Every structure is written in C-alpha cells, then in structure tokens.
Amino acid sequence: MHSVARRPLRFGYWMPVFGGWLRNVPDEGMSIDWPYIRTLARRSEELGYDVTLIAELNLNDIKGIDAPSLDAWSTAAAVAAVTTQVEVMVAVRPTFHPPALLAKQAASLDRLSGGRLTLNVVSSWWEQEARMYGVAFDRHDERYARTSEWLDVVDGLWRAPRFTYGGRFYQIDDAILQPKPLARPRPCVYMGGESEAAKELIAEKADAYLMHGDPPERIAEKIADLSRRRQRFAKPPLIFGMAAYAIVRESEREAEAELARITNVQSSAAGYANFQQWIAGTQLERAMSIQEYSVSNRGLRSNLIGTPEAVQAQLDRFADAGLDLLLLQMSPQLEEMERFSQLVIQPRSERLWHERAASGIPASV
Numbered sequence: 001m002h003s004v005a006r007r008p009l010r011f012g013y014w015m016p017v018f019g020g021w022l023r024n025v026p027d028e029g030m031s032i033d034w035p036y037i038r039t040l041a042r043r044s045e046e047l048g049y050d051v052t053l054i055a056e057l058n059l060n061d062i063k064g065i066d067a068p069s070l071d072a073w074s075t076a077a078a079v080a081a082v083t084t085q086v087e088v089m090v091a092v093r094p095t096f097h098p099p100a101l102l103a104k105q106a107a108s109l110d111r112l113s114g115g116r117l118t119l120n121v122v123s124s125w126w127e128q129e130a131r132m133y134g135v136a137f138d139r140h141d142e143r144y145a146r147t148s149e150w151l152d153v154v155d156g157l158w159r160a161p162r163f164t165y166g167g168r169f170y171q172i173d174d175a176i177l178q179p180k181p182l183a184r185p186r187p188c189v190y191m192g193g194e195s196e197a198a199k200e201l202i203a204e205k206a207d208a209y210l211m212h213g214d215p216p217e218r219i220a221e222k223i224a225d226l227s228r229r230r231q232r233f234a235k236p237p238l239i240f241g242m243a244a245y246a247i248v249r250e251s252e253r254e255a256e257a258e259l260a261r262i263t264n265v266q267s268s269a270a271g272y273a274n275f276q277q278w279i280a281g282t283q284l285e286r287a288m289s290i291q292e293y294s295v296s297n298r299g300l301r302s303n304l305i306g307t308p309e310a311v312q313a314q315l316d317r318f319a320d321a322g323l324d325l326l327l328l329q330m331s332p333q334l335e336e337m338e339r340f341s342q343l344v345i346q347p348r349s350e351r352l353w354h355e356r357a358a359s360g361i362p363a364s365v
Contacts, residue, residue, distance in 0.1 A: 007319040008352055011345055012051030012089070012241075012327045013044060013337060015079065017070040018062040021245065021329040022262050024294050026063075029332040032070050034078065040334050041079045045086050047341035048349065052079065053120060053327050056091035059129045062296065073105065080113035088113060089190060091120040094146055095135050099153035100172055107158060107181045115182035120190045120210065123147045123198070144197040145169070151189070151205045158186050190241065203229035208239035210327070213302040216314070220321035227322075241325035242318070245299030246336070248311050248343050255306045262331065263294040299329055308343040315348065 014021070015037065020028035030036065044052060056072035059065040076090040088109075092102060110117035123143040124130060130137035138146055149167040156163040157177040165172040181187050191202045192210040202209050209226050211219060223240050230238050249255040291300045302318075304311050304326075318326070330336030 007322070007324075009315060009319050009323065009348075010050040010325045011048065012053060012087070012325060013049055013333070014243075014327060014329050015040070015052050015054045015075065016333050017055060017072065017075055018057075018060050019067065019069070020331055021062060021295060021299075021333075022331050023062060023296075024265050025262060025331070030334075032068055036334075037070075037075065037079065038082050040337075041083050041086065043334065044337065045083055047337060048345045049086060049337070049341070051087040051089055051118075051325065051327065053089045054079065054091060055120075056093055056096070056122065057126070057129065058133055059126070061126070065128075073109075076117075077109055077112075080109060080116065083116075084114075086116070087118055088116050089118045089120050091122050093122050093124040094150035095124045095130065095138065095143075096133075099150045099170055100157060100175055100177075103154040103157040104177055106154070106187065107177060107179060110181040110183055110187050111179055115187075117181070117183070118188040118190060120192075121147060121151065121206070122191075123193065140195065141197050144193075144195075144201050148201055148205065151201075155186060155205075188239070190239075199226060199229060202226065202238070204233050204235075206238065207236075208241060208325075211240070211242045212298040213242060213244045213300065214298065215301060215303065216317035216321045216323075219318060219323055223322040239324050240322055241327055242302065242323055243297035243299055243327050243329070244302035244304050245295045245329045246304040246311070246340055246344075247330075248304070248306070248308055248340055250307065252306055252310070259300075259305055263291050263300075265290050265294065295329065297329070304328075308347065311344055312348060312351075315344070 016030045017032060019032050020030045022028055041052065054072045054076045057069060058071075060067040060069040072090050072092075076088050080088050106117060106119060124137065127137045146169045149169045152167070153165050153170050153172055156165060157172075157175060158181055161176070163172055163175050163177070188207045189205070190208040190210050191198070191206040192212070193199065193202065203226055211222055214222070219242060226238055226240070247255050247258050249258065292298055294300070302314075304314055328340070330340065
C-alpha cells in the first residue's frame with residue numbers, strides 16, 4: 001500500500017528591518033546594518049529558505065518610533081543584487097506610492113532580479129505615521145477602495161502596451177511602461193486583511209492571501225472562506241501564506257524557557273504602559289494579550305514551539321489545512337534560521353521526498 005504524499009510547504013522569513021521582533025528584549029543582536037542584512041540574505045538561500053518578506057514602515061513599531069528602521073524598497077534592491085534564488089517579497093502601501101510610478105519601479109526591480117520580485121500590498125493602518133510623513137490617511141473602507149483602484153492601475157500598466165484609467169483616486173492618460181516585468185502573467189500580488197472589504201478585494205484582485213498566525217483549524221476555516229469567495233471570480237486558486245514565530249529546541253523544557261524569556265513583559269518596555277489599559281478579563285485572555293504584545297502578527301498563535309518532532313507535527317497540520325507558505329520571525333534571526341533549517345526544513349524535505357517517491361509522484365512535480 002502506497003503512503004499519501006503530504007502537501008509541500010514553502011518557508012520564508014521576515015527580513016529584520018526593524019532590528020528585531022521582540023518588544024520585551026531591547027537588544028536582540030540583529031543589526032540593521034548592511035553587513036548583517038547581506039549575510040542573512042545570502043545564507044538564507046544556502047539554508048533552503050524560499051522567500052524573504054521586507055516590510056514597509058517608516059516608523060519602527062517594534063522597538064519604538066524613535067528607533068531606526070530601514071526603507072523597504074532600497075533594502076529590497078540591495079538584497080536582490082546579492083542573491084540569485086530567493087523570492088524578494090517587498091511590502092508596498094498605496095497611499096505612499098503613486099501606482100504608475102510604483103509599477104515602473106517594481107517592473108525594473110523584477111527585471112534586475114531575474115523575475116524574483118513579488119509584492120505584499122498593505123492598506124496603510126498607522127495614522128500617526130501618515131501625519132508625520134505628510135501622506136493622506138484614509139479611513140478603513142476608503143483605504144480598500146483606493147487599494148482597488150491602485151491595483152487596477154499597476155496591473156494595467158504591467159500588461160497593456162498603453163494604458164488609460166479614470167477613477168476616483170487615480171487618473172492615467174495613455175501611459176507607456178517598458179520594460180514589462182519578466183514574471184508572467186505578472187509578479188505575484190500578496191495581500192492580507194480580515195475585514196469584509198479586505199477579503200472581497202483579495203478574492204477578486206490578489207494572487208495570494210497572507211494571514212496572521214492562528215491555529216491550523218482556524219487557518220483551514222480562513223482558507224475555505226477565501227477559496228469560496230475566489231470561485232465567484234473564476235480565477236486561478238489563491239496561494240495561502242501565514243506569519244509565524246518559531247522556537248525549536250531539543251527539549252520541550254528548553255522551548256518553554258525561551259517562550260517565557262521573550263514574553264516576560266517589563267513595565268519599562270516601550271509602549272506597554274498604553275497596552276496595559278486594555279488588558280482585562282480572565283487569566284487566559286491576559287496571557288494571550290501579553291503574547292500578542294510581545295510578538296507581532298499573532299506569531300505565537302501558530303504554536304511552532306517545541307521539539308523538532310512537535311514542530312514537524314504542527315507543520316503537517318498546517319499543510320493539511322491548505323497552507324502553502326510560512327513567513328517566519330525568529331530571534332536572533334540568523335542563528336535561529338540556522339537551527340530551524342537543520343532541525344526542521346532539511347529533515348522535512350527528506351521525509352516529503354520519500355513520501356512522494358512511495359506514492360509514485362515524480363520528484364520534479
């Protein structure tokens with residue numbers, strides 16, 4: 001009897017453009033200087049990572065707004081120049097980038113990287129940052145209305161020899177964009193969001209859905225929901241990705257000790273005084289709130305914490321739920337990515353290869 005080949009997962013990581021991911025640990029040993037970023041990018045390819053996500057914020061929402069952070073697009077260009085395989089997923093917020101200019105910039109970077117550029121389109125949420133940088137700030141549903149037009153313009157310029165557009169937010173008159181991106185039919189467009197407006201826009205106009213961390217059963221529900229919505233538009237199936245924070249250790253005790261270290265909130269931690277004002281309720285709710293303050297994007301909800309065997313079992317549950325991609329945060333990033341590759345990615349790749357061979361699936365599929 002043949003075994004059933006399990007769904008493959010791709011592994012990506014967040015480039016630490018904010019100098020780390022932990023709000024309770026001031027110094028994570030993760031420099032935003034170029035030598036560290038370059039080393040991380042090059043080493044990630046050797047370790048088997050498929051994607052790097054470069055987030056876009058002009059203020060540092062991890063270490064506090066006075067802390068330094070790198071610009072996403074200049075960082076993406078630098079990373080693309082020193083790598084040859086990794087997908088460079090760069091975040092872009094429509095209110096900060098006129099669509100025609102971004103389409104040109106992205107097409108050029110896609111060409112220069114050999115077709116490795118993808119976009120993570122984010123509808124801006126931070127009003128304080130917008131005010132500081134003199135950028136218009138739209139309320140929730142207005143943001144998605146703007147993003148919808150923005151996507152129309154970018155897609156039209158990428159595809160059409162000449163493109164004209166007349167919308168509420170953007171007007172384009174007989175524009176020419178050359179060269180076109182190498183990626184066909186276009187660079188992959190990832191989007192996230194949990195509101196009704198966001199999910200409808202993603203189902204209609206994105207190529208991939210990025211989710212915050214959640215347990216496998218909740219991820220399965222989200223995937224089923226977006227898949228149903230997608231079918232109404234008669235388009236290819238969406239790719240599904242999720243943010244997660246990973247702690248893998250040789251023993252459960254070591255993993256739990258590391259979890260306790262990174263969630264040990266001190267009253268002096270940047271921003272925690274304000275956060276405490278809305279923590280209330282049961283002890284469980286308080287614990288979950290502290291975890292979500294400690295690590296962004298609900299990364300700890302994914303529960304990729306424990307021994308290699310426990311983490312592999314959780315990855316199997318996510319694969320069975322329909323997940324395609326994990327975007328991992330770790331701290332310190334380089335050392336933990338080395339560990340995760342050695343203990344999880346490499347053994348998993350070998351196991352899935354044997355499963356596929358036993359199922360009669362060609363290795364190249």
